[in-house]
Structure formats: structure tokens, C-alpha cells
Amino acid sequence: MKTERASSPQVVGNTAVSRSEQVTLRRGPIDEMKHPDGAIRSHCAPLREWLQAVPPAQLDQKRKEADRLFRRLGITFAVYGEAAGSERLIPFDLIPRIIPAKEWQTLAAGLRQRVAALNAFLHDLYHGQEILKAGRLPAEMIFSNPQYRVEMQGIDLPGGIYVQIAGVDVVHTGEGEFHILEDNLRTPSGVSYMLVNRRIMKRLFPELFALHPVAPVEHYPELLIETLRAAAPEGTVDPSVVLLTPGPYNSAYFEHTFLAQQMGIEAVEAQDLFVRDNKVYMRTMEGPARVDVIYRRIDEDFLDPLAFRADSVLGVPGLLSVYRSGGVAIANAVGTGVADDKAIYAYVPEMIRFYLGQEPILKNVPTYSLRNPDDRSYVLAHLNELVVKEVHGSGGYGMLIGPASTVKERELFRQRILRNPENYIAQPTLALSTCPTFVEQGIAPRHIDLRPFVLSGRTIHLVPGGLTRVALRDGSLVVNSSQGGGTKDTWVLEE
Amino acid sequence: MLLRVADHLYWMGRYIERAENTARAVEAIYPAAPKGSLSTDREWEGLLALTGRRKDFLAKHGPPSPAKILRFVLFDLENPSSLLASLRAARENGRSVSATLSPEMWESLNALWLDLQEVDEGRLLSGGVLPFIDRFKEGAHLFRGVLHSTLAEEEVFRLIDLGTFLERADHIVRILRARHSSLLREGERETHYYSWVAILRSVGALGAYRRVYHDLISPGRVAELLILREEVPCSLHACLDRINDLLRPLAGGIGPEVVRLAADLHFLLHDGRIKEILRNALHEYLIDFTAALQRLGEEIDKGLRISTCA
Numbered sequence: 045m046k047t048e049r050a051s052s053p054q055v056v057g058n059t060a061v062s063r064s065e066q067v068t069l070r071r072g073p074i075d076e077m078k079h080p081d082g083a084i085r086s087h088c089a090p091l092r093e094w095l096q097a098v099p100p101a102q103l104d105q106k107r108k109e110a111d112r113l114f115r116r117l118g119i120t121f122a123v124y125g126e127a128a129g130s131e132r133l134i135p136f137d138l139i140p141r142i143i144p145a146k147e148w149q150t151l152a153a154g155l156r157q158r159v160a161a162l163n164a165f166l167h168d169l170y171h172g173q174e175i176l177k178a179g180r181l182p183a184e185m186i187f188s189n190p191q192y193r194v195e196m197q198g199i200d201l202p203g204g205i206y207v208q209i210a211g212v213d214v215v216h217t218g219e220g221e222f223h224i225l226e227d228n229l230r231t232p233s234g235v236s237y238m239l240v241n242r243r244i245m246k247r248l249f250p251e252l253f254a255l256h257p258v259a260p261v262e263h264y265p266e267l268l269i270e271t272l273r274a275a276a277p278e279g280t281v282d283p284s285v286v287l288l289t290p291g292p293y294n295s296a297y298f299e300h301t302f303l304a305q306q307m308g309i310e311a312v313e314a315q316d317l318f319v320r321d322n323k324v325y326m327r328t329m330e331g332p333a334r335v336d337v338i339y340r341r342i343d344e345d346f347l348d349p350l351a352f353r354a355d356s357v358l359g360v361p362g363l364l365s366v367y368r369s370g371g372v373a374i375a376n377a378v379g380t381g382v383a384d385d386k387a388i389y390a391y392v393p394e395m396i397r398f399y400l401g402q403e404p405i406l407k408n409v410p411t412y413s414l415r416n417p418d419d420r421s422y423v424l425a426h427l428n429e430l431v432v433k434e435v436h437g438s439g440g441y442g443m444l445i446g447p448a449s450t451v452k453e454r455e456l457f458r459q460r461i462l463r464n465p466e467n468y469i470a471q472p473t474l475a476l477s478t479c480p481t482f483v484e485q486g487i488a489p490r491h492i493d494l495r496p497f498v499l500s501g502r503t504i505h506l507v508p509g510g511l512t513r514v515a516l517r518d519g520s521l522v523v524n525s526s527q528g529g530g531t532k533d534t535w536v537l538e539e
Numbered sequence: 540m541l542l543r544v545a546d547h548l549y550w551m552g553r554y555i556e557r558a559e560n561t562a563r564a565v566e567a568i569y570p571a572a573p574k575g576s577l578s579t580d581r582e583w584e585g586l587l588a589l590t591g592r593r594k595d596f597l598a599k600h601g602p603p604s605p606a607k608i609l610r611f612v613l614f615d616l617e618n619p620s621s622l623l624a625s626l627r628a629a630r631e632n633g634r635s636v637s638a639t640l641s642p643e644m645w646e647s648l649n650a651l652w653l654d655l656q657e658v659d660e661g662r663l664l665s666g667g668v669l670p671f672i673d674r675f676k677e678g679a680h681l682f683r684g685v686l687h688s689t690l691a692e693e694e695v696f697r698l699i700d701l702g703t704f705l706e707r708a709d710h711i712v713r714i715l716r717a718r719h720s721s722l723l724r725e726g727e728r729e730t731h732y733y734s735w736v737a738i739l740r741s742v743g744a745l746g747a748y749r750r751v752y753h754d755l756i757s758p759g760r761v762a763e764l765l766i767l768r769e770e771v772p773c774s775l776h777a778c779l780d781r782i783n784d785l786l787r788p789l790a791g792g793i794g795p796e797v798v799r800l801a802a803d804l805h806f807l808l809h810d811g812r813i814k815e816i817l818r819n820a821l822h823e824y825l826i827d828f829t830a831a832l833q834r835l836g837e838e839i840d841k842g843l844r845i846s847t848c849a
Contacts, residue, residue, distance in 0.1 A: 115649075115653055116649060117642075118645065292631070297634075300638075301634075301637040302637075305642065310541055310638065316541050316543050327542045327543070328542060329541075329791070329792030329793075330792065
């Protein structure tokens with residue numbers, strides 16, 4: 045592989061970016077509702093007809109009603125850096141994003157394949173490391189990675205599963221063509237929006253559900269509790285599952301209590317848990333109650349102040365030692381972050397080949413690794429065409445979007461890259477598909493992505509749908525809610 | 540149930556009741572009491588004293604006026620015992636246990652807060668605050684109704700009710716303390732009649748008084764009704780009856796000391812005679828009662844916060 049890299053300045057990750065691929069990626073975005081020639085896609089025809097018939101005033105009133113419902117449910121979101129107590133809504137767009145059955149089947153198969161490979165990779169990495177021995181992935185990328193948790197080495201997890209819940213970000217880049225953007229294997233959030241958006245759409249527009257065979261997503265909490273119970277330490281009878289939340293000041297707190305309520309389990313904070321005799325208990329009115337599975341919605345650095353961050357007040361002292369000896373299960377497992385950083389990302393197709401002996405169904409975005417001198421010189425010469433991301437960044441922060449950047453911003457990034465090249469990757473800008481969206485001037489196309497949630501228990505489950513995020517600013521490709529993104533209901537059509 | 544959840548439920552109950560008590564206390568003197576020898580300004584200042592925040596008020600607003608006092612006790616979010624601040628605290632506690640509450644309960648509490656926090660207080664203060672108070676009371680009643688029609692878990696009721704009745708007892712004692720001197724003026728009907736009525740209205744007991752006594756309002760009976768008559772829900776005796784019943788099954792979680800304290804207090808009321816209480820200095824009796832209630836509250840807090848199991 046090293047020789048391959050050296051042979052071409054455009055070799056990225058372990059996949060050469062061919063000229064044709066570059067061209068593909070620079071092609072204009074596809075419109076979810078229309079063919080390139082302007083004709084309406086057949087699966088969108090009923091929605092389009094309805095949209096043209098419904099009076100704008102009525103839609104406006106429905107929009108206000110949706111806002112009221114979101115506020116009433118308390119699905120508000122605290123923005124970092126804003127005054128304490130201020131609560132904002134993530135904008136909700138009334139026009140659904142529709143995925144035809146065929147496209148979803150491909151997507152679902154690709155997602156299952158990908159998450160299966162990622163779980164196999166994590167198991168291998170923390171056991172025999174066959175993939176490193178086979179030279180299919182450079183070992184230094186693992187051992188220099190702070191997300192690699194040496195304390196997980198040799199620990200056996202039930203079913204060998206590390207990632208119970210993955211929230212994989214997918215973008216629709218061409219006819220029937222999807223690219224994976226990120227795997228999100230730590231504490232992916234957003235599934236409550238998938239569920240609540242659907243509930244609100246059904247309430248506001250029951251007539252639309254009569255026109256479309258929309259596949260249900262409402263059983264997600266049941267699949268989730270089944271998945272979490274399957275993660276319990278071997279031999280546990282009727283496992284006790286809790287959701288561990290950082291508390292009411294966390295921006296995803298609504299989701300935490302919502303899921304706990306839907307699953308009928310406790311939403312615990314770290315202060316509710318304690319360790320005794322190598323077991324985990326929660327403090328209840330009836331005395332200590334044993335905990336078998338922790339669905340953690342808290343970063344692993346804050347799980348146990350004894351193991352990770354002594355300055356943390358969030359953790360449960362001693363939790364990690366119970367975990368390592370099999371006294372409690374944590375989902376997702378500790379140490380999954382090593383498989384979802386943006387540099388390792390480039391090797392997921394290789395994982396699929398190595399562990400499953402299959403060709404990847406879904407595409408990776410070609411990724412330049414700036415630790416590699418050839419990639420680096422190419423990227424520095426083409427900053428205005430590329431997206432540069434921090435390897436461990438998230439939430440759309442720490443990112444340079446070349447085509448939308450100023451000379452000054454590019455210079456700033458050039459210096460950052462040169463100072464710490466391992467910290468960055470670069471990718472071609474993707475043509476994220478667009479979907480009709482309500483904006484101030486009426487209805488206009490806006491870029492969207494999709495986050496389906498993949499559950500891995502005894503089998504892999506996936507509800508047909510996910511969270512569609514939409515970049516509300518004209519031309520923007522950033523869909524993150526922290527940066528002005530909104531959400532839409534996602535309709536997977538049944539055949 | 541998690542101890543932390545129990546603590547939030549208990550405080551949610553207290554804050555809802557506290558907001559209701561403030562609403563009742565304002566209603567009792569609003570619009571200002573009918574003319575007579577009563578100074579209306581004194582009524583308003585009595586309201587201020589009732590909240591226990593007189594010093595804060597004077598520091599912030601200077602000499603009191605009815606409009607300033609109303610704003611302070613109803614809308615001022617910086618006054619932790621204002622109606623809106625209590626409602627906000629109830630909602631924050633509710634948010635922390637929204638996984639335990641039914642979705643309908645959380646929604647009704649959250650909707651009430653959203654509805655009331657955006658009112659135009661300037662308009663209300665010039666045009667009358669009773670519609671605001673009515674909206675709040677309706678919402679609070681709806682919340683209690685939803686609680687009873689959507690919840691299955693006995694323990695959730697118990698903790699919310701425990702907070703409710705402890706807060707109610709505290710309010711009754713405060714009202715009696717604030718106006719205790721008028722209760723000792725048996726013969727001075729002309730001067731003190733409206734003060735006695737205000738006491739009854741402040742705890743929502745005017746109707747109860749009429750049903751129990753079918754007679755003229757007399758201060759001795761007002762004291763008897765609010766302290767000793769266990770058949771009306773607005774008496775200290777009734778509150779302590781409930782607190783006692785609620786605590787016994789919770790003793791394992793909260794600790795036996797709490798149950799003992801509540802039983803002592805209950806015994807005091809059960810065996811009380813109003814003539815003796817009035818003869819032996821009502822004020823001291825109320826001060827002792829306040830202290831005992833406070834100790835009970837502190838023990839409950841300790842039981843719910845300091846875990847006995849780790």
C-alpha cells in the first residue's frame with residue numbers, strides 16, 4: 045500500500061481517486077423531487093400535487109402549530125455559549141424527504157454490511173489484530189490514536205459486539221448513489237427527532253399518510269430495548285437496563301428522557317450509580333438496585349473519574365473496573381471511537397473486504413490523509429476545492445469548506461495543517477442532494493443528509509427511515525443543528 | 540424508584556403548591572379589601588411579609604406600592620418565591636423526571652409554564668391580574684387531574700402529595716402568623732372582620748368555614764378550623780394526617796426519623812384544644828409549629844439526598 049501511495053499524488057487512504065470519480069463528485073447535486081430534466085420523480089408525484097393544491101396560509105398555520113407542538117413536548121435545545129436558560133427549537137421543515145423502497149433496500153443492506161464490518165474490526169483490534177498483521181491498515185494509525193483504549197485489549201464482550209447503536213451519516217450524491225459521510229459509533233443522537241417528526245407529521249397532515257405507503261418507524265424503542273438487553277453480561281436473567289445521561293443541561297436531554305420513558309427504564313445520572321463488590325448499583329427508594337446494562341449517552345472520558353478524567357464530576361468511580369471484569373455492560377462499548385475517526389474512516393471499505401469478504405455496497409468519500417506527504421502537498425495546492433476536517437472533530441466545527449472559503453481562512457488552515465498534519469483529513473466537496481424546503485421566499489431546494497440508526501444485538505435491526513437534516517441557508521452544506529440546520533420527516537415508501 | 544427522582548417529584552409537588560398558595564394569597568386581597576378601617580396598604584405589605592422576602596423587595600424596589608408588590612410576588616423571576624419562579628422551579632424538577640412522568644403530565648406542566656411565562660405583565664398590572672391567576676389555577680388543576688388519570692405508580696403520587704401537603708401546612712402557618720393578632724380580637728368584629736375573611740380566602744377555606752359552622756365568622760373558629768379541624772383539607776391537622784399516611788410506606792427510603800417527627804406533630808394537633816392554644820399564646824404556638832415543620836422538611840431533604848445505601 046505504501047508503494048501505491050508513493051506512486052500517485054492522488055492516492056487517498058487506500059483508494060486511488062480516479063479522475064472519473066473526481067468528476068462524478070463535482071457534478072451538480074440531484075434534486076430528490078425532480079429528475080435532472082425537470083420532470084417530477086414518480087414517487088414524489090402525490091406530494092407535489094398536494095403541495096400545489098394546499099393554500100399557503102394553511103401551511104403557514106401548520107408550521108406554527110408544529111412549532112407549538114415541539115415547544116410543548118419540550119424538545120428544545122441549548123446552544124453552547126448562549127445565555128443559560130435560553131431554549132431554542134431545531135427548525136422543523138414540513139416537507140418530508142421521500143426515499144423509494146428500492147433505494148432504501150440498497151441503503152439498508154449497505155448499512156448492515158458496514159456496521160457488521162465495523163463491529164468485527166473493533167473485536168479484532170481489541171483481540172488478535174489480524175487486520176494489522178495482514179498489513180491492511182497501518183498500525184501507527186491505531187497506536188497513535190487517543191481513541192484506542194488499551195485497557196479494552198483482550199476484554200470479551202457479549203456477542204463480540206461493540207457498537208449497539210450506530211448513527212451513520214449518509215448523503216445522496218447521484219442517481220441511486222449514496223456516500224457514507226461519518227459512522228458515529230460513540231453516542232449518536234437524533235433518533236428522538238426521527239420519532240417526534242413522524243408523530244407531528246401524522247398529526248398535522250393525516251391526509252398525506254393516506255396518499256403514501258410510509259413505512260413505520262415507531263417501533264424503534266422496542267428494538268432498542270431488545271438490543272440493549274442482548275448486550276447484558278452472559279447469564280444475566282431479566283437484565284436491568286438504565287440510560288446514563290449527563291443531565292438536564294445537556295443539549296440532547298430531551299432525547300435521553302424520551303427514550304428512557306419509551307423503553308420504561310430509568311434515566312440515571314452518574315450520581316445515581318455506585319460500585320460495590322465489583323457490581324454496579326443505582327440508589328433507589330427501596331435501597332441499592334443492581335444495574336446490568338448501561339446505555340450511556342455520555343462521552344467515555346466522563347464515565348469513570350478513576351479511569352479517565354480525574355477532574356470529571358460526571359463519572360461513576362470504579363465503573364471501568366467492573367466493566368472490564370464483565371460485571372456490567374456498557375453500550376456503546378468503551379473504545380469504539382477508534383473506529384469512527386475521520387482518518388480510520390478511509391479504511392472501512394477495506395474492513396468490509398477483510399472481515400466479510402464482500403465488496404462494499406455503499407461508497408466512501410475519497411479521503412486524503414494529511415499525515416501522508418503526497419496527499420498533503422496535493423491538498424495544500426487544492427484547498428479551494430476541498431473540505432478539510434479535523435480527524436476528531438464533530439458537530440461541523442473545525443472545518444474548512446474550500447469553495448466557500450476566503451483566502452484568509454484558507455491561509456489559516458494551511459498553517460494549522462502544517463503545524464499538525466495528522467490532525468486533518470481532506471475530502472472533495474460532495475454534491476449533497478437537495479429537497480424542496482420552506483424558506484422565507486417560499487419553497488426552494490436545500491441540501492440534506494440522512495442519519496439512519498443501526499442497532500446491533502442478536503441480529504442487526506434498522507427501522508426504515510432516519511433523521512433527515514437540512515441546511516436551511518441557501519447553498520450551505522452544513523446540516524448540523526448547532527449551525528442553523530433543521531430537520532425533516534423521512535419517509536421510506538413500502539413497495 | 541431512584542432517590543434523585545423521588546427528590547425531584549417531592550419538590551415538584553412543593554413548588555406547584557407554592558405557586559397555588561401565592562395565587563390564593565393574591566386573590567384574597569385583590570382587588571384591595573373593601574373600605575373600612577383597614578389600611579389597604581397594610582394588606583399589600585402583609586402579602587409581602589407572607590412570602591418572607593420583604594427585605595429583598597425593599598432592597599430592590601424601595602418603598603412598596605400595590606403595583607410593585609404584585610409584580611414582585613407574581614412575575615418577578617428573580618424573586619424565588621414569586622408565582623412564576625415557583626412554576627419555573629416546578630417545571631425544572633418535572634423536566635428532570637420526565638422519564639418517570641407520563642408524557643401527558645410533563646406536557647401539561649410544560650405547556651402551563653410556556654403559556655404563562657410569555658404574558659404581558661405590564662398590561663396585566665394595569666388591566667387586572669385575575670385572568671392570569673385564573674389561567675394559572677386552571678392549568679394547575681389540569682395538571683393534578685392529569686396526574687391522577689394517567690399515572691399508575693403509587694409511589695409517584697405519594698412523593699408529589701408529600702410535597703404538596705408539606706408546602707400547604709407551611710403556608711397555613713405563615714398566614715396564621717402574619718395575621719395572628721387579629722385572631723385574638725374576638726369582640727372587634729367591625730375592625731377585623733375582613734382580616735378574618737382574608738385569612739380564610741388565602742387558604743381557600745371560606746366555603747369550608749361556612750359548611751362547618753353555618754354561622755358568623757369568629758376568630759376563634761377561624762383558628763380552630765385552620766389548625767385543628769381534620770375534616771377540611773385546608774387545616775394543619777388534615778395536612779399532617781396526609782403527611783403521616785404518605786410517609787409511613789416511604790420510611791424505608793427516607794429514614795425512620797422523618798416518620799417519628801411527623802407522628803409527633805400529628806399527635807400535637809390530634810390532641811389539641813383551641814381554647815388552650817389561644818389562652819397559652821397563639822403566636823408562640825405557631826412559632827414552635829413552624830420550627831417543627833421546618834425540621835421535618837430538613838429531615839425529608841436529608842433522606843432523599845443523602846443516600847443511605849452507599
